[in-house]
Amino acid sequence: MRSLDGNASNGLHGVLSVRLLVELGREHGLSARSCLVGSGVQENRLGDLAAMVTAEQELCVIRNLLGHLGSIPALGAVAGTRYHSISFGPLGVALTSSASAKEALKLAMRYFKLTFALTRFRVAEAQSKTLVMIDDSSLPLELRSFIVERDAAALVTVQKDLLAFESALTALDFNFPEPKVVAPYKAIFGVRPRFAAKENLATLSTEVLSQPLPQANELILQMAEQQCQLMLEQQESRTGLATQVRVLLTHSIREWSDMQAVAQHFCMTTRTLRRKLLSEGQTFLGLREEVRRALAEQYLLGSGLSIEEMSDKLGFGSPTSFIIAFKRWHGATPFAYRSKQAPGAKQLV
Numbered sequence: 490m491r492s493l494d495g496n497a498s499n500g501l502h503g504v505l506s507v508r509l510l511v512e513l514g515r516e517h518g519l520s521a522r523s524c525l526v527g528s529g530v531q532e533n534r535l536g537d538l539a540a541m542v543t544a545e546q547e548l549c550v551i552r553n554l555l556g557h558l559g560s561i562p563a564l565g566a567v568a569g570t571r572y573h574s575i576s577f578g579p580l581g582v583a584l585t586s587s588a589s590a591k592e593a594l595k596l597a598m599r600y601f602k603l604t605f606a607l608t609r610f611r612v613a614e615a616q617s618k619t620l621v622m623i624d625d626s627s628l629p630l631e632l633r634s635f636i637v638e639r640d641a642a643a644l645v646t647v648q649k650d651l652l653a654f655e656s657a658l659t660a661l662d663f664n665f666p667e668p669k670v671v672a673p674y675k676a677i678f679g680v681r682p683r684f685a686a687k688e689n690l691a692t693l694s695t696e697v698l699s700q701p702l703p704q705a706n707e708l709i710l711q712m713a714e715q716q717c718q719l720m721l722e723q724q725e726s727r728t729g730l731a732t733q734v735r736v737l738l739t740h741s742i743r744e745w746s747d748m749q750a751v752a753q754h755f756c757m758t759t760r761t762l763r764r765k766l767l768s769e770g771q772t773f774l775g776l777r778e779e780v781r782r783a784l785a786e787q788y789l790l791g792s793g794l795s796i797e798e799m800s801d802k803l804g805f806g807s808p809t810s811f812i813i814a815f816k817r818w819h820g821a822t823p824f825a826y827r828s829k830q831a832p833g834a835k836q837l838v
Contacts, residue, residue, distance in 0.1 A: 519554075524553050529782065545736065551632055551636065563674050564635060566674060568635075584647065586704060590697070602721060610640075633665065634663070663684050663686060665684065730766060738751075742777070742803055
């Protein structure tokens with residue numbers, strides 16, 4: 490059995506995935522603000538093809554969707570049907586231009602960081618079957634089923650795009666419990682998934698995957714793959730110190746609100762940290778402000794924390810400092826902001 494591994498990017502990826510999730514929310518009556526709250530992603534960035542987001546920001550958007558729409562059956566799978574081959578830009582062109590879906594799958598594994606998957610894929614061939622293991626072990630427990638559904642449905646959606654709607658999927662296993670409503674899964678995947686399985690596993694017909702693709706073109710494939718390589722290099726170069734600092738602050742901004750402490754964490758002086766961040770077009774104060782603002786929105790609308798507790802968690806010296814900063818961000822006090830976003834909210838004490 491030969492296998493190929495695909496690891497999702499731990500740094501940045503295009504904003505389009507978040508845009509697709511926001512569009513899903515809008516179809517169910519949510520505003521973009523409700524989908525994006527706490528993520529630090531501004532609505533006007535959703536139309537910027539050059540905009541990038543972190544995995545943590547996308548996870549926040551998914552958490553918001555589930556908070557409002559979690560009762561909708563197969564919501565993750567429904568989301569995955571939005572991820573057509575064209576959504577992946579040059580990678581989508583390369584997939585479409587491949588000799589077969591089997592070759593396209595191999596190419597996708599090479600450039601897996603250019604996909605929007607938050608899971609990790611491992612592909613293996615066994616006799617007449619192609620097995621795609623979907624690893625969710627690095628994801629937050631409460632988000633795993635949505636993301637596994639989403640990534641599995643995206644896999645099937647792209648495969649159908651390549652083969653003119655013919656599905657190579659013969660079986661599908663999910664490691665989470667069987668939901669109350671199963672019919673939507675059968676409608677989306679074409680097979681009834683097995684739930685509470687040992688692992689998340691998509692079984693595909695190697696024979697179907699080996700069929701020639703109607704738009705196969707070696708020259709276009711070569712050109713598209715060159716673009717993929719360039720994009721991968723650019724993405725990896727942008728996954729620099731600023732992203733690492735942003736992730737560190739998000740995990741515990743109270744602990745890392747001081748620049749000197751962050752510099753020591755990365756084994757450098759504050760002067761070096763400042764210089765390196767400037768070379769990436771960022772400043773420590775700017776990153777701290779960005780993370781504080783995103784977390785403040787998340788705490789304000791998604792928790793019962795008091796002003797004092799929020800102020801402490803965000804690393805402010807006093808509640809007054811937090812309120813002043815919040816008014817600078819939103820032009821309103823925390824209570825006024827929450828009252829507007831969530832009518833009927835109680836006074837923050």
